[in-house]
Amino acid sequence: MPQAHPVVFLLDVDNTLLDNxxxxxxxxxxxxxxxxxxxxxxxxxxxxxxxxxxxxxxxxxxxxxxxxxxxxxxxxxxxxxxxxxxxxADRLFPGALEVIARFNSWGQSVILSDGDVVFQPRKIERSGLYSAVDERALIYVHKEQQLDDVEMRYPARHYVLVDDKLRLLNAVKKVWGPRVTTVFPRQGHYAHDPKLLTAYPPADVTVERIEDLLLYDLSTLLAAAQAGGGALGSSG
The missing domain is CATH 1.10.286.50 (GTP Cyclohydrolase I; Chain A, domain 1)
Known part of the structure; x- marks a missing residue:
């Protein structure tokens, strides 16, 4: 069992870091x-x-x-x-690599994605995301069902999960509770679907763009997990 980190950042790929x-x-x-x-x-x-x-x-x-x-x-x-x-690499959202670099300065960043075993890894590698997270990437069929494996591979006292799907953020929040800060970048078609937006509670943090996370400090992100869903609202 690897030693637990104070914080691990789990980052989705499609429509979170990359304009899929x-x-x-x-x-x-x-x-x-x-x-x-x-x-x-x-x-x-x-x-x-x-x-x-x-x-x-x-x-x-x-x-x-x-x-x-x-x-x-x-x-x-x-x-x-x-x-x-x-x-x-041409489809990375503005600020995506800078956000990863900021997270790396605070803890470990890990790609956490769903997908197949050929095209999805290819996408992550060719976009530059694989090297940005120091080759830490997990790809599952249903990642929200593999949280035990995530914890085993990257144990942490606290997680920050960034994903464009409220369904996934809510599923993980139900399991990890205040141990995870859920972050919802409103990018891509899932993040603007009115039915999906009303079907689930808000994330702990909502931003309009991934680059908006550069405006947050670590203590604010960690505190958001305790404050309750949507406490920090949207950055604009």
């Missing part, structure tokens, strides 16, 4: 230009079927299924190259 919505827009555009609108629609239908079945986004598995349906189209390989060679 824009990546999807770029992929849809590429699919339409390369294969046409009908093929683009079919790919996303397969993608959503897969996500419903396995519980996470798997772009490459959807592509493999699409290829099985279209075995004689050699251009599908170009889509694979597009996905694997995408310039993910």
């Amino acid at each position: 919505d824009q990546i999807v827009v770029d992929l849809k555009r590429h699919l339409t230009e390369a294969f046409g609108s009908e093929c683009e629609k079919r790919y996303w239908a397969i993608f959503e079927e897969n996500r419903a079945a396995v519980g996470y986004a798997d772009y490459l598995s959807a592509l493999q299924r699409y290829r099985i349906e279209n075995p004689h189209n050699p251009h599908i390989l170009k889509l694979s190259y597009f996905l694997l060679e995408y310039p993910f």
Whole structure:
């Protein structure tokens, strides 16, 4: 068992540190230009079927299924190259790396993500996030169900969890209680869905952008866990 740190920062990737919505827009555009609108629609239908079945986004598995349906189209390989060679570093939100550097000066920063075992690690590595957290990354199918494993690998007296999904923040808060400060950056489509915003209580800290966390000091973040959900409101 590693020695417990005073504080460990657990950071989501998609729409928290990285503009995944824009990546999807770029992929849809590429699919339409390369294969046409009908093929683009079919790919996303397969993608959503897969996500419903396995519980996470798997772009490459959807592509493999699409290829099985279209075995004689050699251009599908170009889509694979597009996905694997995408310039993910260009999609980091402003201030993302600076926030990680600030957290690193206070404790340990760890990527905590859901996803597949090929594309998600590739995204984290090529974006520069893997090196920013000194190669500390955990990728699960449902990360909120793996908190015991997170604690075993990165024990801490207190956690700060930053994620764009209130559902996940609420699930972790129910388990860890005042041992975790939940931070909700209102970025991406999940963070602006009215149904989701009303379905769960507010996080301990809400910010409009990840870079807004540069305005907070450590003591304020730690105290927010005790103050109750939404006590610090939004930074603007």
